Every structure is written in C-alpha cells, then in structure tokens.
Amino acid sequence: MRAWKVVFLYFVVLNAAVHYVTSLEEELADSIFGNFLDPLKDLFNHKDDGNATVAKFSLRKPSHPDDDLCYITPGKPESLAACTFNSTSKTFLVIHGWTLSGMFESWVPKLVSALYEREQTANVIVVDWLSTAQNHYIIAAQSTKAVGQEIAHFIDWIEETTNMPLENIHLIGYSLGAHVAGFAGSHATNKVGRITGLDPAGPDFEGEHAHRRLSPDDAHFVDVLHTFTRGSLGLSIGIQQPVGHVDIYPNGGSFQPGCNLRGALEKIANFGIFAITDAVKCEHERSIHLFIDSLLNEQDAAKAYRCGSNDMFDRGMCLSCRKSRCNRVGYDISKVRKPRNVQMYTKTRASMPFRVYHYQLKIHFSSKVNISEMEPSLTVSLFGTKDEAENLELKLKEKIVTNKTHSFLLVTEKDIGDLLMLKFKWEATNGWSASNMLKMVSSWWSGDSDRANMEIHKIRIRAGETQKKMVFCVKDPDAQNLTQEVTFVKCKDAWRTNSKQKRISLDSH
Numbered sequence: 001m002r003a004w005k006v007v008f009l010y011f012v013v014l015n016a017a018v019h020y021v022t023s024l025e026e027e028l029a030d031s032i033f034g035n036f037l038d039p040l041k042d043l044f045n046h047k048d049d050g051n052a053t054v055a056k057f058s059l060r061k062p063s064h065p066d067d068d069l070c071y072i073t074p075g076k077p078e079s080l081a082a083c084t085f086n087s088t089s090k091t092f093l094v095i096h097g098w099t100l101s102g103m104f105e106s107w108v109p110k111l112v113s114a115l116y117e118r119e120q121t122a123n124v125i126v127v128d129w130l131s132t133a134q135n136h137y138i139i140a141a142q143s144t145k146a147v148g149q150e151i152a153h154f155i156d157w158i159e160e161t162t163n164m165p166l167e168n169i170h171l172i173g174y175s176l177g178a179h180v181a182g183f184a185g186s187h188a189t190n191k192v193g194r195i196t197g198l199d200p201a202g203p204d205f206e207g208e209h210a211h212r213r214l215s216p217d218d219a220h221f222v223d224v225l226h227t228f229t230r231g232s233l234g235l236s237i238g239i240q241q242p243v244g245h246v247d248i249y250p251n252g253g254s255f256q257p258g259c260n261l262r263g264a265l266e267k268i269a270n271f272g273i274f275a276i277t278d279a280v281k282c283e284h285e286r287s288i289h290l291f292i293d294s295l296l297n298e299q300d301a302a303k304a305y306r307c308g309s310n311d312m313f314d315r316g317m318c319l320s321c322r323k324s325r326c327n328r329v330g331y332d333i334s335k336v337r338k339p340r341n342v343q344m345y346t347k348t349r350a351s352m353p354f355r356v357y358h359y360q361l362k363i364h365f366s367s368k369v370n371i372s373e374m375e376p377s378l379t380v381s382l383f384g385t386k387d388e389a390e391n392l393e394l395k396l397k398e399k400i401v402t403n404k405t406h407s408f409l410l411v412t413e414k415d416i417g418d419l420l421m422l423k424f425k426w427e428a429t430n431g432w433s434a435s436n437m438l439k440m441v442s443s444w445w446s447g448d449s450d451r452a453n454m455e456i457h458k459i460r461i462r463a464g465e466t467q468k469k470m471v472f473c474v475k476d477p478d479a480q481n482l483t484q485e486v487t488f489v490k491c492k493d494a495w496r497t498n499s500k501q502k503r504i505s506l507d508s509h
C-alpha cells in the first residue's frame with residue numbers, strides 16, 4: 001500500500017473517531033477537529049530516518065522487570081552466560097509496537113512480571129526496536145520485516161549456540177510488534193513453537209498476502225487476540241481479519257468495557273488529542289491486559305467460543321464446547337492447529353479478572369393472535385448455589401415475534417454456582433410501536449382481548465462455563481402474570497411441563 005494512501009486512510013480513521021465523539025458532544029467539535037489536524041501535519045513533515053534498524057535483546061530479571069540490565073548480543077556467546085540465560089527454559093520474546101514517545105510503554109514491565117510469575121525459570125527477553133518504531137507509522141510499519149529478520153537471526157543464533165529446541169520459544173508481539181513476530185517466525189530457519197499476536201496492527205496489513213503480515217505459517221501455533229477492530233472503510237487500528245490458527249475477538253473485537261470514548265471526551269477539553277489517544281490505547285492495549293490476566297489468574301481462565309459471527313454469539317447461539325468449539329483465552333489456550341483461522345468470541349468485564357460467565361436463554365413466546373414487533377424490556381435475575389445476579393438486561397437483537405423461539409446471551413460477572421431459580425420481568429410500556437398498538441386495539445374491538453396474550457411455558461438455559469443444560473418452568477402458574485416478576489424453577493418433570501396449565505400469561509394490556 002502506498003504511503004499517501006495510508007496517510008489518507010489514517011486520516012479517515014481519525015476523522016471517523018472525531019465524528020463518533022462529536023455525535024455525542026457536538027459543541028466540542030471544532031476544538032477537537034483543530035487538535036486532530038496538528039499531529040497530521042507532523043505526519044507529512046516527518047523526516048525519514050533511513051533504514052537503520054537495530055533490534056536489541058534485553059534479558060529482564062524477575063526482580064527488575066522494568067530495567068534493561070543485560071543485553072544478549074548475537075555472535076557473542078559470552079553474553080548468554082553474563083545474562084544467565086537458561087537454555088533449558090521457556091524463552092519469551094516480548095515485541096513492542098509503534099511508539100509516539102520513543103520509550104517503552106507501561107505494559108512492558110507488567111507483562112514481564114506476569115510471565116515470570118507463571119514461569120519462574122523462563123528467559124523473558126524484551127526486544128527493543130524503539131529507534132525504528134518511533135518513526136511515523138508508515139515507516140515503522142514498513143520496517144517490520146527488517147526488524148523481524150534481525151530477530152530471526154537472533155533465534156537462529158540462539159538455536160545454534162545453545163541447541164535449544166525452538167518449541168520453547170514463544171514470541172509475543174503487540175500491534176506492529178505482532179507482524180514483527182510474524183516476520184521473525186517466517187524468516188527463522190526452523191519454526192518457533194508459538195507466536196501470540198496481541199491486537200496486530202491493521203493499517204498497511206489488512207488484506208495483505210500472508211507473507212506480508214502475521215499468519216499461521218509463522219509458527220507451529222499462532223494465537224491472536226483482537227480488541228480494537230473497528231474503523232471506517234474496513235480500516236481499523238487492529239487488524240480485523242483472522243491471522244492465526246485461533247483468533248479470539250473479546251467483546252466482538254471492539255468497544256471494550258471500561259474504555260469509553262465518552263470518558264475520553266470529558267478529558268479532551270483539558271488534554272486535547274491525547275485524551276482520544278488514551279481511549280484508543282485502552283482498547284488496543286486491552287489485548288495485553290487480557291493476556292496478563294491469563295498468566296496471573298490461571299484458575300479463572302476466561303473461555304472463548306467458536307462462532308460464525310459476533311451477531312450469532314450475541315444471541316447466545318455458540319456456547320458449545322463440543323469438538324474443541326471452546327478454548328481458554330490467553331496463555332493457556334489449547335493448541336488447535338488443524339483448522340485454520342478458527343474465530344472465537346467471548347465477553348469480558350471492564351477490569352481484571354476479565355472473565356465472565358456466559359448463559360444462553362431460549363424462550364418461546366406463544367400467542368393465539370399474531371402480536372408482532374414487540375420490543376419489551378426484558379430483565380432476568382439468576383439465583384445460584386453460590387450467589388445471585390439480579391436485574392440483568394436481555395438484549396433484544398430483533399423484535400419479539402409470536403410463536404417463535406428467541407435466543408439470548410446473558411453474562412454474569414460473578415460465579416453464581418449452579419443455577420436454581422430465575423426471575424423474569426417483562427416491561428412492555430416503553431417499547432410499543434404504533435402499529436402494534438393498532439393491532440391490540442383492533443383485537444379488543446373484535447372481542448379477542450382475552451386471547452391477545454403472550455405466553456411463556458419454559459425457559460431453556462445452557463451455561464457456557466459448565467456446559468450444563470437446564471429447563472426452567474413457571475413456579476406458580478396460577479398466581480402470576482407478567483406485570484409482575486415471574487419466578488421460574490427447575491422443571492420437576494420435563495414431560496409434564498408440556499401440559500397446557502403450566503404456562504404463564506403475559507398480560508399485554
């Protein structure tokens with residue numbers, strides 16, 4: 001892709017971000033826009049520093065995760081001993097991305113610490129290519145291959161010098177660093193064990209041939225977390241297409257909880273453009289923090305589920321674990337190598353530990369008359385053996401239609417244990433459309449009013465984390481109607497629940 005094209009698209013992306021924000025808070029539009037133009041001028045004026053790319057390999061110590069105390073120099077075996085490189089241990093190469101500041105970002109020591117926390121005897125090497133990465137984006141992106149080749153030489157040299165099996169080498173690259181890792185893997189003489197791509201960069205790589213970006217060919221196992229895959233014209237900060245053996249899209253790969261642009265907007269008045277940069281960074285960097293979480297909270301590993309699309313996932317239709325359809329997020333992911341480009345989804349909390357508990361609710365709404373286009377607000381409270389989660393909203397992906405089974409995804413932040421009971425609430429007041437109103441009025445007019453009721457017989461639930469399936473029936477069918485909260489308990493006898501009496505009428509008046 002030509003440089004001017006990238007600059008143009010970069011401009012479009014920033015522009016889209018501006019418009020998104022200004023639609024929230026119109027009055028700030030002008031000042032934001034002015035602020036956006038300045039860094040773009042810089043882009044055009046930036047001097048080309050040439051192609052000097054010298055990657056440095058700093059073996060960090062668990063006691064000093066933030067300090068570069070010892071560099072390993074290819075061609076100098078004594079540097080391995082001097083840095084107490086353990087050639088029988090796992091070796092991680094942490095590869096940073098594009099940088100505005102020219103300095104390591106604050107996630108680097110956090111990731112180093114987390115890696116040592118999990119693998120005490122490991123060698124955690126931070127690859128320093130800051131001098132190249134601080135060029136403007138296009139130059140940095142075009143240098144990823146050269147930097148990757150340098151790392152490949154380093155890997156070849158380590159293998160020759162120490163006879164270390166390359167299965168022990170795990171490259172972890174963030175943003176542009178993910179593509180650097182890809183080039184390092186593809187240029188190394190033998191294949192490394194694993195590459196983890198943390199929100200691989202999109203601009204200049206999206207849609208490119210597998211040889212020009214991170215791809216499943218670059219290591220025995222390539223796993224990818226996508227956290228900022230949105231933008232205009234298909235161009236986004238993080239790459240949207242799957243580029244590994246397993247590609248996980250937490251929260252659909254965009255709009256990470258806790259990284260709200262609105263919050264950034266409030267800061268814009270004081271911090272200008274950098275407030276937006278913060279929000280962007282929060283979502284882009286979320287990939288790293290999800291990975292750190294997986295290192296630190298092994299027992300709370302989040303699960304991701306294979307799904308055809310994020311929309312289907314949001315309807316709860318993909319919570320099965322059969323035939324390796326689900327996997328752990330992050331470090332402990334199972335290596336599924338055969339099928340290429342497995343796309344998986346998960347929801348997360350706004351902070352660590354990020355895991356949530358996923359449930360699919362299948363509800364059949366039935367009625368004798370056609371009641372269509374209903375958009376009630378539905379809330380559910382779950383009561384389990386350990387805890388409860390109250391007033392969770394069931395997000396409607398489509399209007400409720402008579403005699404149709406609707407499927408919903410529900411998540412809880414807490415582990416409620418085994419589900420014992422649930423309460424269901426239907427509030428129709430705000431969602432009535434005019435046409436629906438007319439239908440209701442005409443059914444009253446024709447004396448059909450007592451038949452104009454929606455009914456729910458039972459609610460089927462599948463828990464993603466435990467893979468348990470349950471059927472819930474109305475606890476007390478005679479006493480309740482849906483103007484109240486209705487309690488459902490586990491059906492005692494799955495066959496008897498088909499009986500006509502065991503149903504609950506949704507009072508639609």
Ligand SMILES: *[C@@H]1O[C@H](CO)[C@@H](O)[C@H](O)[C@H]1NC(C)=O
Binds near residue numbers: 049050051052
């Ligand atoms: C750029 O790379 C080429 C070939 O690798 C080399 O000959 C040249 O000296 C480099 N230029 C600079 C400015 O380092």
Ligand SMILES: *[C@@H]1O[C@H](CO)[C@@H](O)[C@H](O)[C@H]1NC(C)=O
Binds near residue numbers: 086087088089090121
């Ligand atoms: C090197 O690592 C291995 C395991 O990976 C461990 O058993 C050994 O004690 C380590 N050696 C040193 C000197 O730390």
Ligand SMILES: *[C@@H]1O[C@H](CO)[C@@H](O)[C@H](O)[C@H]1NC(C)=O
Binds near residue numbers: 367370403
């Ligand atoms: C819905 O299904 C029930 C039972 O099969 C039937 O009696 C009823 O007429 C159907 N309602 C509509 C609107 O088709």
Ligand SMILES: *[C@@H]1O[C@H](CO)[C@@H](O)[C@H](O)[C@H]1NC(C)=O
Binds near residue numbers: 368369370
């Ligand atoms: C309900 O609507 C569907 C299509 O909208 C129609 O096929 C069906 O016959 C209707 N049923 C009743 C009972 O009006």
Ligand SMILES: *[C@@H]1O[C@H](CO)[C@@H](O)[C@H](O)[C@H]1NC(C)=O
Binds near residue numbers: 480481482483484507
């Ligand atoms: C539903 O419950 C409300 C509140 O208890 C009550 O006022 C209403 O009459 C009930 N409707 C039906 C159809 O039973």
